Amino acid sequence: MKLRFFTVFDIVKNKADQLGHTEEEMYAYLKNYKLNKKDLLAYKENGVIPTDEKVLNGILSYLDMSKVELELKLGRIPTGFEEIFLNNTKEIAEILVEKNSVKQAEQSPIPAIQPYYSSDLGTLYNGDCLELFKQVPNESVDTIFADPPFNLDKEYDEGVSDKNSFSGYLAWYYKWIDECIRVLKPGGSLFIYNIPKWNTYLSEYLNGRMNFRNWITVDMKFGLPIQNRLYPANYSLLYYVKGDKPKTFNVQRIPLQTCPHCGREIKDYGGYKNKMNPNGVTLSDVWSDIYPVRHSSSKNRKFNELSVKLLDRVISMSTNEGDVVLDPFGGSGTTFAVSELLGRKWIGFELGNCDIIKERLVNKEKDKKLFEKVYEEKNKLFPDKVKELRKKNGLWIDDDFRQDNEKETENDKKTNENNDNINYDQISLSLK
Ligand SMILES: C[S@@+](CC[C@H](N)C(=O)[O-])C[C@H]1O[C@@H](n2cnc3c(N)ncnc32)[C@H](O)[C@@H]1O
Structure with a gap:
């Protein structure tokens, strides 16, 4: 009830x-x-x-x-009763604590659940996340990434519903968010991917329980235009941390936006070009370079699936090698596949079919290829192909200002080292 x-x-x-x-x-x-x-x-x-x-x-x-x-x-708190409510919090708290201790005494011990699949780095469980969370000890996880069903009545595997009442959906949501907060280590990061409508409610719930870092806008059209409304063209990725500051924050950099035909920069950076970091532009909270996984050659199942690039960004940004990543809504297993490639430990839950995830984790070739593509562009001001095009068209490249730029790169490294981080060369090595 x-x-x-x-x-x-x-x-x-x-x-x-x-x-x-x-x-x-x-x-x-x-x-x-x-x-x-x-x-x-x-x-x-x-x-x-x-x-x-x-x-x-x-x-x-x-x-x-x-x-x-x-x-x-x-x-x-009922309108007009705020003062009375606040003046009686002691009594209200006593009632709540007393009733809760009776409830807890009635609870039965948590039965152990067998993993569906385990690798050297992670474990996948097949079941309902609310049940499976109970297995996870307090403060044991570094980052949680959650991409739940959006309550849009989409088709998933048998036994998985994406149609709940407004209240039912949010009440369910808040329960597993509480579990996320419980299992995160101090300084651990929580990322929640959803449509903006739901994330407004979740943000309201999270404020006061965790610390807000960013509302990341993932620029992507996800449906048809709706009459009398603006055309929905972004997903929201909430980024919160447990405690004052993240235990890990690795700077992420992306290439300068250029014209695919002539290689010219889209925006004019004028006099600042010699200040550009050869590792790329600092990532902002608007992500316009994430694309839906639609093509059958990269898709692992017929339902929603996120790109390897998105998960690489989130995991690289908020964790270091050996850290623990948890995803309560495994889907096709993108989070676990990326965790494996980045050398992170992981814990995964999925209520529907887990065979697809297992298959993906056993046969990593497809993900490795996608990963290499991500790294062709990551942390570079100009990816190699763009550099060639710019050289051919007589445009400047970062090599022209190498000495100045190297100082900036050193600064980035220092920032990351201060956060106990590894550098990107190490990440590239672990991919080979
Ligand atoms: C949007 S998909 C996740 C896709 C995933 N991020 C990926 O890249 O493949 C949501 C998944 O959550 C699963 N799911 C729904 N309710 C669940 C629950 N209560 N516990 C665990 N998994 C659940 C669904 O079966 C579905 O595969």
């Missing part, structure tokens, strides 16, 4: 479930309270409380609830 709700609609629906009504019966029943279907549907996709008195009173009568209780069910 759900306890906390995020929309008024879901509270009403929960009441109808308790009464044993179908959704249609629920609407018919609500007519007795002068509420029609349209009135209620308006409160399905957002967390606001009705301002229309007739609608609000109808809902409260049906629920047999006061407005104060309704707000508490929505997880908020």
